Amino acid sequence: TATQDDARQPKTDEDTAVPAATERSLIDVNPPRGTRDFPPEDMRLRNWLFRNFREVSSLMSFEEVDFPVLESEALFIRKGGEEITQQLYNFEDKGGRRVVLRPEITPSLARLVIKQGKSASLPLKWFTIGQCWRYERMTRGRRREHYQWNMDIIGLPKVRAEAELIHAIVLLFERVGITSSEVGIRISSRKVLQAVLQMHSIPEHLFAEVCVIVDKLGKVTREEIEKELMIAGVSFEAVKGIIEVLSIKSLSKLEEVLGSEGEAVTDLKSLFLLAEHYGYSQWINFDASVVRGLAYYTGVVFEAFDKEGKLRAICGGGRYDRLFSTFGSDNIPACGFGFGDAVILELLKEKGILPDLIRHVDDIVFPLDEELEGPASQIVSSLRQIGRSVDLIQDKRLKWVFKHAERINADRLILVGKSEWQSGAVRVKILATREEREVKVDELTSPS
Numbered sequence: 251t252a253t254q255d256d257a258r259q260p261k262t263d264e265d266t267a268v269p270a271a272t273e274r275s276l277i278d279v280n281p282p283r284g285t286r287d288f289p290p291e292d293m294r295l296r297n298w299l300f301r302n303f304r305e306v307s308s309l310m311s312f313e314e315v316d317f318p319v320l321e322s323e324a325l326f327i328r329k330g331g332e333e334i335t336q337q338l339y340n341f342e343d344k345g346g347r348r349v350v351l352r353p354e355i356t357p358s359l360a361r362l363v364i365k366q367g368k369s370a371s372l373p374l375k376w377f378t379i380g381q382c383w384r385y386e387r388m389t390r391g392r393r394r395e396h397y398q399w400n401m402d403i404i405g406l407p408k409v410r411a412e413a414e415l416i417h418a419i420v421l422l423f424e425r426v427g428i429t430s431s432e433v434g435i436r437i438s439s440r441k442v443l444q445a446v447l448q449m450h451s452i453p454e455h456l457f458a459e460v461c462v463i464v465d466k467l468g469k470v471t472r473e474e475i476e477k478e479l480m481i482a483g484v485s486f487e488a489v490k491g492i493i494e495v496l497s498i499k500s501l502s503k504l505e506e507v508l509g510s511e512g513e514a515v516t517d518l519k520s521l522f523l524l525a526e527h528y529g530y531s532q533w534i535n536f537d538a539s540v541v542r543g544l545a546y547y548t549g550v551v552f553e554a555f556d557k558e559g560k561l562r563a564i565c566g567g568g569r570y571d572r573l574f575s576t577f578g579s580d581n582i583p584a585c586g587f588g589f590g591d592a593v594i595l596e597l598l599k600e601k602g603i604l605p606d607l608i609r610h611v612d613d614i615v616f617p618l619d620e621e622l623e624g625p626a627s628q629i630v631s632s633l634r635q636i637g638r639s640v641d642l643i644q645d646k647r648l649k650w651v652f653k654h655a656e657r658i659n660a661d662r663l664i665l666v667g668k669s670e671w672q673s674g675a676v677r678v679k680i681l682a683t684r685e686e687r688e689v690k691v692d693e694l695t696s697p698s
């Protein structure tokens with residue numbers, strides 16, 4: 251468009267009549283703060299990643315769903331002081347409604363399950379890939395949007411659901427070339443923390459808030475954690491107990507501390523046994539410090555991380571068995587994870603294993619002069635009719651066309667020339683063999 255042309259370069263052709271001294275102010279060509287454009291090369295990489303998300307979802311027999319990026323603010327108002335609810339991209343629309351650009355997917359998913367009611371026969375295995383937003387003061391210069399692959403299993407109370415979700419994550423890593431020596435999946439259960447709070451008679455209503463605070467372990471100082479826990483009403487003794495239990499790194503040690511009968515230990519032992527059967531034990535380890543930062547998790551929680559510790563969590567998730575009742579619905583057990591589009595690509599880049607995503611087109615068609623544009627269009631149409639991708643080139647010199655054919659890895663370059671056309675033929679160059687010959691037009695669409 252004119253603006254883009256102007257943006258690219260000032261006009262120098264004498265035949266472009268630009269008034270001598272016009273005031274032209276260039277628009278800001280950058281996207282809004284914290285957001286990204288996806289020019290073709292980046293879009294090819296994003297599509298490659300999303301194709302892998304979709305293929306894993308299909309391997310697991312998950313159904314795709316989608317929701318509006320715009321949601322009612324009420325869906326995300328919850329106690330517990332989570333970062334995600336303190337950074338809502340919220341505003342009032344022209345109808346005076348309080349709305350948000352969604353910060354996560356799970357509440358929308360729960361909303362749709364409730365809306366579908368009995369017509370949604372459980373268990374449901376749903377996935378989506380959607381853009382999520384946060385409004386963060388740009389002081390930290392972090393992105394304000396990212397895309398998340400979400401996989402959720404609704405209606406299965408047992409840890410075999412979590413075992414399925416972790417299998418999906420492992421399958422994804424294997425597909426994109428990541429190994430278990432580079433990435434691990436830390437697993438724990440919030441029932442560990444629940445047991446500790448019960449041991450110290452900490453009231454249930456503090457559970458979610460304590461989880462959100464404890465999730466900051468490793469991100470803020472231990473003193474800060476202890477201070478926030480005390481402010482939240484957790485006794486000094488309980489704070490010590492919490493920190494002590496969360497430093498446990500083995501299930502056997504956890505069993506020593508909590509006993510063998512509690513749900514935390516039995517759930518985790520079942521999950522690690524299932525992992526053996528799936529054959530992905532080498533990807534996972536128990537780590538009691540994993541609690542995740544979302545208030546609504548109630549059971550098993552997990553997150554994938556790069557073992558060099560350079561990056562933020564690659565993905566994370568867990569069981570949320572009370573979310574539906576907090577929305578006023580009959581309660582439905584559920585678990586799920588979110589897998590962002592940014593950290594995984596940073597990791598692949600850092601490992602030097604980003605895929606080389608070349609362009610390709612089956613045919614390039616180029617009329618050698620203007621009066622042959624009609625015949626060229628006729629050829630293009632017949633080729634596309636049989637499903638061949640065709641790049642029709644106009645207003646270029648032949649030298650540029652040859653270079654372009656190499657650049658976009660065309661299989662064939664079809665030159666429409668006057669003399670050949672008069673005998674119902676065109677010149678075809680096969681790029682792979684560099685062979686060039688005259689071909690009858692109706693042969694172009696026959697399987698070669």
Ligand SMILES: Nc1ccc(Br)nc1
Pocket residue numbers: 334353354382383384393394395396
């Ligand atoms: N929840 C959320 C949304 C957007 C980004 Br970027 N990160 C996290």
